[in-house]
Every structure is written in structure tokens, then in C-alpha cells.
Amino acid sequence: MRSAVIRGVLAAAVMAGLVAGCSGGGDGKTSGASGSKAPGAGKSDGSGKSDDSKNGDADTGGAKGNPPAKSGGSVGAAGSACKLPVTFGIAAKWEPTTVDIDPDSNDLADLLRQGxxxxxxxxxxxxxxSIAFIRAHLEESPAGGSPRKVLEGYVAADEDPKGATYTTFAAGGETATEVVYTTTSKLLEEERKARAFAVGTPDGVVLVSLGGFDSEEPEVLSAYELAKQTLKVN
Structure with missing residues (x-):
């Protein structure tokens, strides 16, 4: 299994050369009026608990104690920097970039996959x-699975994942699922916390992850919390 750190660094390098970037903070629309409910709805996603006894379930969770950052726009809608099956707010000065490559034809495309x-x-x-990034991932082969199932596959593909805890929250009129876990880098010989959330859409599950060396800094967690609290299926 590739190092998660190596994957992240190389994927960033690949995207820097192969994608069409659009900066300026998204589509210019604030996302505070998206109608999304605050996290912590406590609704079940119906996917059942993991067989791993270390994996927990709860009704609330995530970047507790970190209020959402000031919005600098949003991504996901038609005409925004990234057209996606979902929309979510992005923090001021954070720049969105579309990853526009064919994952089946590019030799380096495997670096952009995780599970x-x-x-x-x-x-x-x-x-x-901030040396950090929020990435939106799409399910490659939608099979009608739950957000929890897709998150479990994503976590399993990371490097030495441990202690995964899954929570649910309201995303507009849908129920989304978040996972928080730790992964240990053999390259850097250090442990880090990883976070991601996912929601089902008519086009398959969309997963949004947080990464980067500053991923546990308060301002970065606030940017992640903004994306989470404004998540809405298009």
C-alpha cells in the first residue's frame, strides 16, 4: 500500500500540472444561506456498524470547538470553479481547482484514487x-452503496488506519456521514488525524476530505467545518 503522505504530495504535483485551475474563491456566492442544517442530526444512514470493534458510532462529532470559517464563496454549482453533484462553502482566500483528467487513461491517475x-x-x-486542502472525491463506479460504506473503503485504503469513528449529520434534506481516524506514516514515522465526510447523490456518493500538514490547525478545521455545515446535494 502506498504511503498516504506520498500519495497526497504526488497527487498535488499531478494536479498542479494536469488540471485546469480556477481561482478567486469559487462562484462568488456566499453559502451561508444554503439551507443546510447544523451537524448533529443523529439520523442513521442505515448502513450498519463496522465489524471492526475499534470503529465507533455516534450522533455528533467532527471538528468540535471549531466554528465555521468566514465564507469566500462556494463550489459545486454549475458555473462555479468545480461542478459537482453537491455544493459546499469554501473559506475566504481558499482556492478551488477542478481536477479534469481521465482516470482510466493517465498513467498517474492512480495517485488520485483512494479506495x-x-x-x-x-x-x-x-x-x-495554510498548508492544507479540502478535496471532493466522486465514487468511480456507483453501486448504490451508502456513504458509510464508501467511507469505510476510503479509510481501508489509507496507511495503517486506526480508531475510525463514524457520525451522522444533516446535509440539507439528506443524511451525511463523517469519519475521523488516525493513520501512521511509515515515511515520516508519525501519526496524524484524518477526517472526511460523504453524502449520497443521484450520481453516486461524494466524499469530501481534509488533508495537508496544517490539517489540525484551528483555522483549517474551521474551513473544513464550513464545508461540512454548508454541504447540500444539488
Whole structure:
């Protein structure tokens, strides 16, 4: 299994050269009026619990104690920097970039995959002085699975994942699922926390992840929380 750190670094390099970037904070529309409910609805996604006794379930969770960041726009809608089956808010100065490559024809496309999903959009915090990114992944071969099932496949494909805890929250009129877990990099010999959430759409499950060296900084967690709280299926 590839190192998650290597995958993240190389994927960023691949996208820098192969994707069509669109900066400027998204479509210019604020996402605070998206109608999304606050996290913590506590609804079940019906997928059942994992067989791994270390994996927990709860009704609320995520970046607790971190309020959502100030919005700098949104991505996902037609005409925005990344057209997706969902929309979510992006923090001020964070820049979205569409990942526009054919995952079946490019030799490096495998670096953009993790388990059942492939990256289609990256929102980078570089101009906000954060070495971090929020990535939107699409399910490659939608099979009618639940967000929980797709998250489990994503986690299993990471490097030495442990302690995964799954929670549910309301995303507009849908129920989304979030996972928080730890992964240990053999390359850097250190443990880090990883976060992602997913929601079902008519086009398959969309998974949104947080990554980067600054992923546990308060301002980065606030950017992630903004995306989570404004998530809405198109």
C-alpha cells in the first residue's frame, strides 16, 4: 500500500500540472444561506456498524470547538470553479481547482484514487497561509452503496488506519456521514488525524476530505467545518 503522505504530495504535483485551475474563491456566492442544517442530526444512514470493534458510532462529532470559517464563496454549482453533484462553502482566500483528467487513461491517475473514490476538485489553503486542502472525491463506479460504506473503503485504503469513528449529520434534506481516524506514516514515522465526510447523490456518493500538514490547525478545521455545515446535494 502506498504511503498516504506520498500519495497526497504526488497527487498535488499531478494536479498542479494536469488540471485546469480556477481561482478567486469559487462562484462568488456566499453559502451561508444554503439551507443546510447544523451537524448533529443523529439520523442513521442505515448502513450498519463496522465489524471492526475499534470503529465507533455516534450522533455528533467532527471538528468540535471549531466554528465555521468566514465564507469566500462556494463550489459545486454549475458555473462555479468545480461542478459537482453537491455544493459546499469554501473559506475566504481558499482556492478551488477542478481536477479534469481521465482516470482510466493517465498513467498517474492512480495517485488520485483512494479506495472507491477519485479526486475531482481541490480547494487549497495556500493563499490563506495554510498548508492544507479540502478535496471532493466522486465514487468511480456507483453501486448504490451508502456513504458509510464508501467511507469505510476510503479509510481501508489509507496507511495503517486506526480508531475510525463514524457520525451522522444533516446535509440539507439528506443524511451525511463523517469519519475521523488516525493513520501512521511509515515515511515520516508519525501519526496524524484524518477526517472526511460523504453524502449520497443521484450520481453516486461524494466524499469530501481534509488533508495537508496544517490539517489540525484551528483555522483549517474551521474551513473544513464550513464545508461540512454548508454541504447540500444539488
Amino acid at each position: 472507491p473514490v477519485v479526486i475531482r476538485c481541490e480547494v487549497n489553503g495556500k493563499k490563506a497561509d
